[in-house]
Amino acid sequence: MTAIAYAQLEAPLWPLMNKFYRAHQSSMKASKDAQLWVAREQEIVAALCLRSAANGYWLTGLFVAPDVRGRGIARSLVDAAVSSTEGAPVWLFCDPELQGFYEGIGFGMADDLPQVLFERLIRYQRNKAMIAMGITR
Template identity: 75%
Template sequence: MTAIAYALLETPLWPLMNKFYRSHQSSMKASKDAQLWVARQDQIIAGLCLRPAAYGHWLTGLFVAPAFRGQGIAAKLVDCAVSACEGPVWLFCDPELQKFYEGLGFSLDVDLPYALHERLVRYQRNKAMIAMQLTPTP
């Protein structure tokens, strides 16, 4: 079996990210203004988007193909993606995922930029959603 590779998705291959999401009936979409990170094992098995936001980044679209869940792939992908980020990394998630993200160093102690705060308020109108933040250590 091929080893899993974690890397930025090259710009010409960006359509593959949306194809990956669609193939798993996910409503997530890759953003062209983001860094697209993937885990590959011959094909994309996980992905996420890191979008510049204020003085940090906003992590969205973390998805692991169901057949590959429970193997630490999401944790490794997040670690690879945020390791080069300067400033905080924010995300919004279902409260049930709080423990998972806390295990990756994220906390509920959040200082959201105004634009992300506004977006979170809109999202919370339709579903339970919390904000979390990872602050890099100097």
């Protein structure tokens, strides 16, 4: 088993992140206005986007390849990305069923969302159950 590396993806390699999402039939997409973070063994095995939002960041697109789930890769990738924010708050939206997972890595319910994210959350909640969570380190 190869060691997993967690790092921000360099701009010339951004297409690899969308290739990863497509290979797993994920509807997620890399956002060019975000920091793109990946976990790699040799190939990408997990990815997420970290976008500037108000006075912090918005974490989106967290996906781990099904064949490597349960190894703590999501936790380590989120930790690497959040650690890069130098203490700025990080928010995310998730299905309520994932609340326990995110609480396990330090997130809590977000009661103080920036207006731009609050409005987006309200729009998302029209179509599916979503909650907002946040962390500051």
